[in-house]
Amino acid sequence: MTATVELHHVAKRFGKVEAVRDVSFDLPEGETVALVGHNGAGKTTLLKLMLGLIRPTAGSIRVLGDDPSAGEFTARRRLGYLPESVSFNTGLTGRETLAFYARLKREPMRDALVLLERVGLTHAADRRVGTYSKGMRQRLGLAQALLGAPRVLLLDEPTTGLDPALRQSFYEIVQELRGGGSTVLLSSHALTELEERAGRVIIMNRGVKVADGTLDDLRRLARLPTRIRLRVADGGFPHVSNWLGPISDWRRINGHMIEIDARPEEKIDILRRATGDGAAVEDLDVFPPTLDELYAHFLRSQEMAP
Amino acid sequence: MRNVLIVARKEVQEGLRNRWVLATTLLLAALALSLTFLGSAPTGNVGVRALDVVIVSLSSLTIFLLPLIALLISHDAIVGEMERGTMLLLLSYPIARWQVLLGKFAGHLAILAFATLLGYGAAAAALAITGSAIDAESWVAFGSMVGSSIMLGAIFIAVGYLVSALVGNRGTAAGIAIGIWLLFVLIYDMALLGILVVDQGQTVSGSVLNALLLLNPTDVYRLFNLTGFANVSSFSGMAGVAQGVTLSLPVLLAALAAWTLVPLALAALAFSRREL
Numbered sequence: 001m002t003a004t005v006e007l008h009h010v011a012k013r014f015g016k017v018e019a020v021r022d023v024s025f026d027l028p029e030g031e032t033v034a035l036v037g038h039n040g041a042g043k044t045t046l047l048k049l050m051l052g053l054i055r056p057t058a059g060s061i062r063v064l065g066d067d068p069s070a071g072e073f074t075a076r077r078r079l080g081y082l083p084e085s086v087s088f089n090t091g092l093t094g095r096e097t098l099a100f101y102a103r104l105k106r107e108p109m110r111d112a113l114v115l116l117e118r119v120g121l122t123h124a125a126d127r128r129v130g131t132y133s134k135g136m137r138q139r140l141g142l143a144q145a146l147l148g149a150p151r152v153l154l155l156d157e158p159t160t161g162l163d164p165a166l167r168q169s170f171y172e173i174v175q176e177l178r179g180g181g182s183t184v185l186l187s188s189h190a191l192t193e194l195e196e197r198a199g200r201v202i203i204m205n206r207g208v209k210v211a212d213g214t215l216d217d218l219r220r221l222a223r224l225p226t227r228i229r230l231r232v233a234d235g236g237f238p239h240v241s242n243w244l245g246p247i248s249d250w251r252r253i254n255g256h257m258i259e260i261d262a263r264p265e266e267k268i269d270i271l272r273r274a275t276g277d278g279a280a281v282e283d284l285d286v287f288p289p290t291l292d293e294l295y296a297h298f299l300r301s302q303e304m305a306p
Numbered sequence: 307m308r309n310v311l312i313v314a315r316k317e318v319q320e321g322l323r324n325r326w327v328l329a330t331t332l333l334l335a336a337l338a339l340s341l342t343f344l345g346s347a348p349t350g351n352v353g354v355r356a357l358d359v360v361i362v363s364l365s366s367l368t369i370f371l372l373p374l375i376a377l378l379i380s381h382d383a384i385v386g387e388m389e390r391g392t393m394l395l396l397l398s399y400p401i402a403r404w405q406v407l408l409g410k411f412a413g414h415l416a417i418l419a420f421a422t423l424l425g426y427g428a429a430a431a432a433l434a435i436t437g438s439a440i441d442a443e444s445w446v447a448f449g450s451m452v453g454s455s456i457m458l459g460a461i462f463i464a465v466g467y468l469v470s471a472l473v474g475n476r477g478t479a480a481g482i483a484i485g486i487w488l489l490f491v492l493i494y495d496m497a498l499l500g501i502l503v504v505d506q507g508q509t510v511s512g513s514v515l516n517a518l519l520l521l522n523p524t525d526v527y528r529l530f531n532l533t534g535f536a537n538v539s540s541f542s543g544m545a546g547v548a549q550g551v552t553l554s555l556p557v558l559l560a561a562l563a564a565w566t567l568v569p570l571a572l573a574a575l576a577f578s579r580r581e582l
Contacts, residue, residue, distance in 0.1 A: 051397070055581065071402065073401065086395060091320050104309065105399065
């Protein structure tokens with residue numbers, strides 16, 4: 001696998017603010033990577049660095065073989081970018097706008113119109129962009145990012161403003177591009193936004209990379225407890241510790257429910273005991289750690305570090 | 307080169323859409339026509355050299371109006387697009403920043419040239435139709451007046467870009483643009499006149515005056531049009547100045563070109579260093 005985007009010890013400061021500190025990662029072909037972090041975590045700064053809109057204070061960047069900070073831009077023909085809250089000149093129509101961007105990428109208008117159809121804007125193609133709703137502008141933004149079958153797609157908060165149906169077709173397009181060997185970088189302020197679609201997650205906090213790996217990797221690293229909820233039969237409470245065994249972390253929720261925070265290695269044991277003979281359990285629910293909890297864990301762990 | 311043309315085409319398209327082209331053309335045509343017909347009242351209907359009179363009045367109009375229009379179009383070309391967020395997307399495309407700037411320049415200049423040609427052309431056509439006798443020399447003078455007017459517009463477009471590339475927001479750009487207009491069109495000449503009167507020719511020699519005039523593009527334009535052609539200068543009352551000033555037409559033309567190229571190059575430099 002060759003890397004399409006490479007960052008080596010990249011730092012960027014704006015005056016006194018260190019927006020990005022010593023960030024390194026490679027993005028290989030055919031991978032969907034989520035870049036997650038709060039507002040101000042440095043996501044947009046990283047994307048702008050990859051585009052050469054700003055220059056790094058330290059470190060080096062390569063995008064499809066180009067050094068963007070040196071003003072090299074030939075590779076940008078194979079690069080798609082959707083800025084956060086994309087805006088267009090309001091005076092031109094959707095078709096004219098897309099035609100302009102297609103010309104800059106030397107793409108035939110035919111293909112541009114296919115994309116317009118694909119994001120469901122054909123009916124509004126001859127209306128001025130000024131009359132578009134936010135969702136429509138976002139769709140036009142997506143269409144321009146997809147021009148020229150990009151090998152690298154940088155999407156800054158791409159699904160904000162999209163309705164569920166369009167979100168679905170957006171992820172289908174992303175899937176298809178990845179199948180064709182493109183690198184897709186999705187930035188988002190919450191992991192849940194991405195609905196487990198990214199193969200790999202990079203978590204940023206205050207300009208520092210705090211986690212990098214597949215969701216499974218991150219779950220293993222975080223060692224977050226799985227929540228198990230048991231509905232105990234009437235009168236079963238006094239004997240809970242008899243059949244459940246010695247568990248430190250359990251609490252009563254109400255008259256007939258208890259909740260256990262099970263560490264990964266004790267999870268199976270607990271479930272076995274809870275469903276074994278003599279356990280006064282009527283019902284049972286298992287909640288694996290959510291993406292939000294996972295995300296919060298990594299943010300916390302970095303903040304506690306010096 | 308192709309990128310430059312693509313951007314230029316889009317600027318013209320936008321200019322047509324937001325009525326800049328229409329408004330500018332109508333304004334220039336209306337003012338040119340009224341100057342043509344009202345302007346002949348004080349000189350009497352002499353019948354000859356009518357076009358030369360028009361050249362004098364139109365070049366005064368140009369000095370006031372074209373820099374203003376040019377600065378209005380250009381002052382937010384860069385900072386405005388940055389504030390609206392459209393520049394971010396444009397620069398993620400395979401296009402160099404100088405190409406963006408040059409494309410905008412070509413587009414804006416095309417708009418201004420179209421409006422000037424049509425507006426001033428209407429005045430000349432009206433004169434020809436109403437039966438004034440116009441000789442070849444007058445036509446040449448008129449042609450160079452229109453051409454140099456477009457060059458004056460180009461200068462202030464370039465200056466506007468320089469402001470736009472340097473400042474942080476649109477409001478500041480607009481303020482500075484108005485300041486520049488006031489400086490070059492009104493204040494500079496008044497100050498120069500004041501200095502000449504006070505000095506009484508003691509220290510300000512002819513060559514110093516030449517240099518001072520070259521430092522203001524509107525003065526270069528004025529000299530080019532009002533002293534360059536004998537008939538015109540006699541009408542404009544600039545014949546006296548013309549004798550004192552020893553700047554030849556090529557020098558004036560070169561000054562106009564330099565006034566375009568230097569700000570444009572500086573704007574490209576400032577824009578290329580800018581982070582957004």
